[in-house]
Amino acid sequence: MRTHNFAIAALVAAAICGVTGCRKHAETAKSDPLLAAYDSEPDWNDSAKMIPLSYQQAQGKRVFYQYCVWCHADATPAGPSNRSNLTPVPPLLNDGATLNAESDEYLQNIITLGGSAMGKSAMMPPYGRALSAEEIRSVIAFTRAIAQPPYQPPGRPGSQYSAK
Ligand code: HEC
Structure with missing residues (x-):
């Protein structure tokens, strides 16, 4: 019993x-935001953590791995990158300490026009002919998504956009 x-x-x-x-x-x-995301990217500082990507950020990831990874990451799909051979050494694309302070407009300009047009190194190529403005916006969105420390949009987003 x-x-x-x-x-x-x-x-x-x-x-x-x-x-x-x-x-x-x-x-x-x-x-789980990963299940609703278009794509994801491992946090470069902690590969156990996955960052969910929106549609636009996922397009930017595609642009990044085609055009920018060779100079703005340490590891590429083809092996170690060229980054450490360049002077000045380009910032990692997830370098929030550097890039969070830059406005979307500044990033759009330097990616479109290249480093020399912005008073920076000509080692940063201009992409205005290779990429559409929309593709450049998407790679900026990807940059913001992977930033460490995380990117905080400015309090008044209107002040970021140019009047064009
Ligand atoms: C051939 C190497 C190379 C490639 C490819 C390249 N960059 Fe760069 N990039 C550089 C260098 C070098 C700098 C640093 C310029 C300086 O500080 O004077 C730079 C700077 C930048 C900056 C400015 C950082 C700052 O704080 O001012 C951004 C943003 C950037 N690159 C984005 C991109 C994106 C997006 C792509 C791909 C579409 C790309 N770069 C492709 C070499 C490269």
Whole structure:
């Protein structure tokens, strides 16, 4: 009789755990931003952490790995990058300490016109002919998404956009 009661109690406990366990699992799945994202990128400073990317950021990731990874990352799909051979050494694209302070407009300009047009090194090529303005906006969106420390948009976003 005692064994019987114990068995019932164990079954009830298992049933309750099972139900709450399932519910908890469903909630985690629903709130996981990676499941709703177009793509993701590992945090370059912590590869165990994945950063979810919006559609625009995912387009920017594609542009980055085609055009920029060779100078703005240490590892490329083809092996180590050229970055450490350049003077000045280009900032890593996730270098929030450097790039978070730059406005979207400045980034759009230097990527479109190149370093020399902005009083910087001519080693930074101009992409105004290779990439559309939309593609350049997307690579900026990707830059913001992977920034470490994280990028905080300015309080008055209107002040960032040019009047064109
Ligand atoms: C051939 C190497 C090379 C490639 C390819 C390259 N860059 Fe650069 N980039 C540089 C160098 C070098 C600098 C540093 C210029 C300086 O500080 O004078 C730079 C600077 C920059 C800066 C300005 C950083 C700052 O704080 O002023 C941005 C933004 C940037 N690059 C974005 C890009 C993007 C986006 C791409 C791809 C579309 C790209 N770069 C491709 C070499 C490169």
